[in-house]
Amino acid sequence: MGLKESFSRIIKLLYKEFSLIKGDKRALFMALALPPLIISAFGFVGVISDIEGTPINCAVITYDSLGYYYPQSNTTYYNSTWDSVFINMLNNSQFPRLKLKIFYNASEDPYSMHEARLDLASDKVDLIILIPAEFSEAIDLGFPAIIDNIPDGSNIETIKDSLNLMYSATNIFVETNNITPQINMNSRPVYGVPQNANEIMAWASTISLPFLIIGSCLTLTILSVVNEKPIPRLLITPAKKGEVLAAKYIANSIIMIAQCVLTVTFASMFGLYIAGSIVDLFLALFAIGFYGMCMGLLISTISDTETQANQLLVAAFLIMILLSGMFIDISNMNIVLQVIAYGLPFAYAVPLISEICFKAKGIFTNPTLFWNFMGIIIICIVMIFLTYLIFKLKRKEV
Amino acid sequence: MQASEKQKIIEVSNLNLSFGKKHVLKDISFYCYEGEILGLMGISGAGKTTIVRVLVAQLPNFTGKVICAGMDVKKSGIKILQKIGYVPQLESLNLYYNFTALQNVRIFGSMFGLSKKEAIEQGKRIFQVLEIPEDTWKSKVKDMSGGEKKRVSIALGLINNPEVLFLDEPTTGVDASKRFDILNYLRKLNREIKTTMVIVTHDLETSNICDKVVLLRNGQIVDFDTPANLIYKLPSNGEIARLKIDELSNKIIETIQNKDYVEYVLRVGKNDIEVYLHDINNNIKKLVDQLVDNNILVSSVTRGEASFKRYFQIRMQSIEQSKNEV
Numbered sequence: 001m002g003l004k005e006s007f008s009r010i011i012k013l014l015y016k017e018f019s020l021i022k023g024d025k026r027a028l029f030m031a032l033a034l035p036p037l038i039i040s041a042f043g044f045v046g047v048i049s050d051i052e053g054t055p056i057n058c059a060v061i062t063y064d065s066l067g068y069y070y071p072q073s074n075t076t077y078y079n080s081t082w083d084s085v086f087i088n089m090l091n092n093s094q095f096p097r098l099k100l101k102i103f104y105n106a107s108e109d110p111y112s113m114h115e116a117r118l119d120l121a122s123d124k125v126d127l128i129i130l131i132p133a134e135f136s137e138a139i140d141l142g143f144p145a146i147i148d149n150i151p152d153g154s155n156i157e158t159i160k161d162s163l164n165l166m167y168s169a170t171n172i173f174v175e176t177n178n179i180t181p182q183i184n185m186n187s188r189p190v191y192g193v194p195q196n197a198n199e200i201m202a203w204a205s206t207i208s209l210p211f212l213i214i215g216s217c218l219t220l221t222i223l224s225v226v227n228e229k230p231i232p233r234l235l236i237t238p239a240k241k242g243e244v245l246a247a248k249y250i251a252n253s254i255i256m257i258a259q260c261v262l263t264v265t266f267a268s269m270f271g272l273y274i275a276g277s278i279v280d281l282f283l284a285l286f287a288i289g290f291y292g293m294c295m296g297l298l299i300s301t302i303s304d305t306e307t308q309a310n311q312l313l314v315a316a317f318l319i320m321i322l323l324s325g326m327f328i329d330i331s332n333m334n335i336v337l338q339v340i341a342y343g344l345p346f347a348y349a350v351p352l353i354s355e356i357c358f359k360a361k362g363i364f365t366n367p368t369l370f371w372n373f374m375g376i377i378i379i380c381i382v383m384i385f386l387t388y389l390i391f392k393l394k395r396k397e398v
Numbered sequence: 399m400q401a402s403e404k405q406k407i408i409e410v411s412n413l414n415l416s417f418g419k420k421h422v423l424k425d426i427s428f429y430c431y432e433g434e435i436l437g438l439m440g441i442s443g444a445g446k447t448t449i450v451r452v453l454v455a456q457l458p459n460f461t462g463k464v465i466c467a468g469m470d471v472k473k474s475g476i477k478i479l480q481k482i483g484y485v486p487q488l489e490s491l492n493l494y495y496n497f498t499a500l501q502n503v504r505i506f507g508s509m510f511g512l513s514k515k516e517a518i519e520q521g522k523r524i525f526q527v528l529e530i531p532e533d534t535w536k537s538k539v540k541d542m543s544g545g546e547k548k549r550v551s552i553a554l555g556l557i558n559n560p561e562v563l564f565l566d567e568p569t570t571g572v573d574a575s576k577r578f579d580i581l582n583y584l585r586k587l588n589r590e591i592k593t594t595m596v597i598v599t600h601d602l603e604t605s606n607i608c609d610k611v612v613l614l615r616n617g618q619i620v621d622f623d624t625p626a627n628l629i630y631k632l633p634s635n636g637e638i639a640r641l642k643i644d645e646l647s648n649k650i651i652e653t654i655q656n657k658d659y660v661e662y663v664l665r666v667g668k669n670d671i672e673v674y675l676h677d678i679n680n681n682i683k684k685l686v687d688q689l690v691d692n693n694i695l696v697s698s699v700t701r702g703e704a705s706f707k708r709y710f711q712i713r714m715q716s717i718e719q720s721k722n723e724v
Contacts, residue, residue, distance in 0.1 A: 005511070012508035016494070019505075023496040233492045236454055236484045237509035237558075238476070397451075 009239055013247030020228065021220070021255060031220040031259050035212040036266035042204040043270020056161050058127040059102040059116045060087055066107050068134040082136040082145070082177075089173055090129075098165040101125050120152055127151045127162045139179055191275070191358045198271035205272055206357060207326065210349035213260060213285055214292035215317065221252050221296030222313050225391070226303045232396035241391050248297060249384070256289040275360035283363055284352045287376040291345045294383040301387045301394070320344050343379060348372040404431040405468065407562060407594050408453065413462040415452060421617065422448055423460070428612045428622045432561075435588055435595045437604055437625075439710070440614035446598045448617075450564050453596070454482055467561040480510065483560035483593075487567040489547040492554060495540040499530065499550045502539060503557055510558035517557060524553040527590055528583050545576050549583065556587070562594045569601045581607050605706040613713065620713060629709045633661030633674035636709070639682045641671050642698040643689070650694055657685065662712065669697075672708065 021028055064083035067076045090100045102119055104112035116128045130148035138145040147170065151162035173179070193202040225231070231244060260282060264272065274281055295316060303309035323330075323337060324346035330338055341347050352372045355361040363373045406429045413426040423445050430436040438446040451457045453466045455478045464471040467481035486492045493502055500518055507517025525535060528549040534542055539550060548568070555563050568584065569577040585607045588595055597604055605611055605625040613620040613628070621628055629636040643650060646669045654673060655663045659681045662674040675681045682701065689696050704712075 008511070009509060012505075015508070016505045019497060019501060020494070229490050230492055230494055233484065233486055234506075234509065236456070236479060236482075237506060238479050238511075239509045240476075397456075 005238075006240065006243055010243050010246050010250070013239065013243060014251050017247050017251030020224075021251060024223075027220050027223075028255075031216045031255055032262060035216050035259060035263040038212055039201075039205065039208065039263055039267045039272075040270060042208060043198055043201045043267060043272070045200055054157070054161070055097050055099050056127055056158065056165055057099050057101040057125045058090070058129050058162075059104065059119050059125040060090065060100060060129045060131065061104040061106055061112045061116055062087070062131040062135075063106040063133040064131050064135045065105060066133040068137050070137065077134075077137045079136040079140060082139045083131045085177060086131065086135075086147070086173055089176070090169065095165065095169060097161070098127075098169060120150070123152075125152075126155075126158045127166075129166070193273050193358075196271075197273035201267060201270050202273040202357065205267060206354040207350055209263070209267070209285065209353055210288050210346060211321075212263065213256075213289045214295075214320070214345055214349070216259060217252070217256050217289045217292030218296040218299075218313055218317065220255060221248070221293050222300055222309050223306060224248055224252070224297060225300035226309045227300075227306055235396055241396075242388060245297070245388060245391055249293070252293045252297070253290065256293055257286060260285040260289055272357075274357050276356040277360075277362055280356050280363045281353070284349075284356060284373060287373055287380070288345060288349045288352075290380050291349075291376050291383075294380045294387070295345075298383050298387045298390075301391050320346060323347075325350065342375070345376060345379070348375040352376075404433070406430065406465070407432045407468060408436065408596065409463070409465040410449070410453075411463040413449070413452065413460055413464055415448065415457060415460040423452070424618045426462070426614075426617075426619055428610075428619065430594060430596070430610060432594055433588070433592050434609040435584070435597060435607055437608035437611040438596060438598045438614065439600065439602065439605070439611055440620075441600060441714075443616070444614035445617040446600075446614055447566060449612075449614075450566065450596065450598055453562075454484060454564060455479065480558070481561045483555035483558060483563040485552050485555035485563065485565045485568060487570055489539075489551045492551045493539045493547060496538055498536050498538055499525070499542070499553075500535050502550065502554060506554045507557045512558070520557055520559065521553060524556050524587075524591075525550075527587060528553055544572065545579065548572065548576075548580060552580075552583070552587070556591065556593065559591075560593060562596060565595060565597045565599075567599055567601070568597060569599065569604060577601065577603065602707045602710050611706075613710070615714070615717060620717065625706050625709075628713075629704050629706060632704050632709055632712060634676065634678050636704040637678050638672045638674055638702055638704050638708075639678060639685070640666075640698075640700045640702060641673060641686075641689075641696055642669050643671065644669060644695040644697055646671065650689075653692070653694075654685070654689070657688070660685070664708070664712065672704070674704075 062080070062083040065078070065080035067078050069076045087100065087103065090098060102116070102125060104116060106112045109115070116125070119125045120128055128150040130150065132146055132148065135145050135147070147166070149162060149166050151159045153159060193199045225248070234244060235241060264281065264285065299312045299316060300309055303312060319340070323333070323341040323344055325341065326346075330341045330347055333341060352369060355366070355369050356363070361369050363369050408430040410429065411427045413423055414421070415423040426449060438449060440446055448457070452460050452464055453471065455471050455474075455476050458472070458475065466478055469478050469481065471478060494505065497505070500521060503521030504514055504517045507520060508514070512520065522535070525532075530546055530549050530553070534546055539547060542550065552565070552568070555565070565584070569580055572580060581604060584595060584597070587593060588607075597608065608625055610623065611625050611628060612622045621631070646665070651663050651665060651671060654660055654671070659676045660673060661676060664672045666672050673685065675685065678701070682699070686696055686699055
């Protein structure tokens with residue numbers, strides 16, 4: 001009888017919760033409209049843009065025309081045929097992203113390196129390609145030739161892109177000119193984004209989907225408890241604290257589900273690539289959204305004022321981003337930070353989405369993915385328990 | 399119906415409560431019959447709200463016997479909430495400002511198991527008694543006037559047709575005319591709906607609508623009776639002589655106080671005093687004659703009955719005096 005009454009009150013409290021959510025137009029907009037809009041913006045960029053990524057501007061310094069002394073034959077060679085082949089190839093349209101901006105010939109300008117470094121410092125170029133004096137001689141003699149590249153180390157993306165582009169350029173240089181180096185590595189990535197899918201959307205969605213869903217669920221729920229002043233009065237009716245909270249979880253979950261469906265629908269309209277099961281993707285997004293909601297309600301319950309809640313929201317979101325593994329790999333963090341990172345959602349959320357979307361893994365067929373999913377669920381259960389405990393112990397007086 | 403035939407709907411005997419080492423309620427005993435208005439009065443920190451919180455089962459760690467709405471609070475716990483109504487001091491703690499008055503009624507009514515239709519019908523009935531204009535029922539509460547908000551708040555307290563309605567400082571923060579209106583509405587509700595009311599207040603004017611008053615100080619009961627009986631307990635049974643004396647001074651007051659037939663003198667204005675006398679009929683003339691003989695100019699003399707406010711003032715002063723003497 002008590003359970004039946006309790007259930008009936010929760011259903012009736014839902015009317016209040018939905019009316020409150022409906023009344024807060026800004027939070028509702030942020031929850032329902034913002035994620036689809038942002039994901040659509042990513043999608044739109046992917047559809048209209050031909051650019052595969054940010055171009056890398058480079059300066060080339062060649063020392064190849066300088067003489068090279070070969071001690072075994074006691075001869076100085078002045079061969080410089082291959083550096084111009086390589087430089088011409090860089091100008092070739094095969095490398096739209098690797099743009100040759102400045103060329104220095106060290107045999108004519110002894111300060112080439114100094115000037116190139118200044119170009120790098122002033123962001124005129126992102127990469128210095130350095131062709132050494134023995135470059136042509138080594139190729140002619142069948143030895144491994146060396147090309148030094150000095151990328152702008154202040155940007156991790158530039159380092160990564162520079163290395164990848166240089167790797168491709170070298171491969172093409174070797175293949176086109178029928179040169180036999182000691183090792184030639186061929187790369188054929190699998191689990192990538194197929195030609196017909198929106199590449200930018202696909203790559204962006206693995207990170208942006210969890211961020212958008214968690215962020216908007218946090219925004220939706222952050223003031224839910226702290227701002228509802230008549231709660232103590234409601235507790236002088238037969239309504240119980242647990243029922244008041246349960247209604248909040250249910251109402252916000254329904255909004256969150258609608259939010260996930262809308263976001264994925266909009267993303268799909270712009271060619272979201274999902275190699276795995278859409279059901280698994282939705283399950284993962286619901287779990288991620290539920291985490292955001294649980295975190296929002298926990299912060300709202302802990303806080304005594306709206307300002308406190310907003311401060312805690314910013315702090316929580318900052319910690320989540322910094323310890324998400326995007327900047328420093330979680331396995332490289334110290335043990336304390338690892339424990340915190342694994343208590344936060346992105347440690348599970350990003351791999352979960354990327355494995356489902358790119359590798360077609362299933363939550364219930366792949367143990368690692370299953371435990372990533374369960375990790376989120378377990379943290380949610382802990383947060384619900386904490387929220388209930390704090391709400392129960394907190395004095396609510398009219 | 400005589401009071402003796404009525405049921406005691408609230409009965410508190412030897413109620414004691416401590417918060418840690420602090421003994422906040424000390425041997426509190428009082429009662430209230432069905433349909434009465436009971437006032438819990440006293441200055442801030444007297445323990446008024448704490449008593450209400452015990453009565454509405456929010457503070458279970460008390461000792462003593464507490465019956466509210468005919469139920470033993472200790473045994474029935476929060477089941478009691480089904481039978482009571484509560485109106486907090488601040489409307490912002492009671493009302494959802496972004497909802498309409500009828501939406502508020504629906505939400506609170508549903509918590510007591512009322513259907514949407516039942517809650518709205520009951521709400522409309524109370525709104526009519528409280529004369530809340532019908533065109534505001536579907537307006538958001540935040541757009542209502544202060545007086546309308548207060549009345550909607552009272553209506554929510556009555557939505558479950560409670561046996562006892564608790565009102566916490568219903569007249570605090572409203573201007574004098576509104577205060578009068580609110581007290582009138584409460585009296586009207588009490589007559590028309592027959593709900594027992596417990597009013598927590600430090601507004602002494604509220605005593606005008608109370609059948610009984612519990613006067614509290616530092617967690618103890620100072621007096622418990624009807625307002626008329628409490629006034630009757632004053633010197634000279636609450637009958638007073640009001641004198642206007644030109645150039646009134648403390649020396650003149652002392653002279654009057656020292657007369658053997660004068661029980662108590664209270665200065666109530668620059669040149670005004672209230673004098674409580676034994677055998678007022680005979681001694682009032684004697685007092686005026688003696689003052690005139692002493693060249694004290696008495697410009698007016700009137701007779702009347704002390705107000706509850708005066709009772710409160712004298713009672714508190716006498717407690718302070720006896721405390722100082724100890």
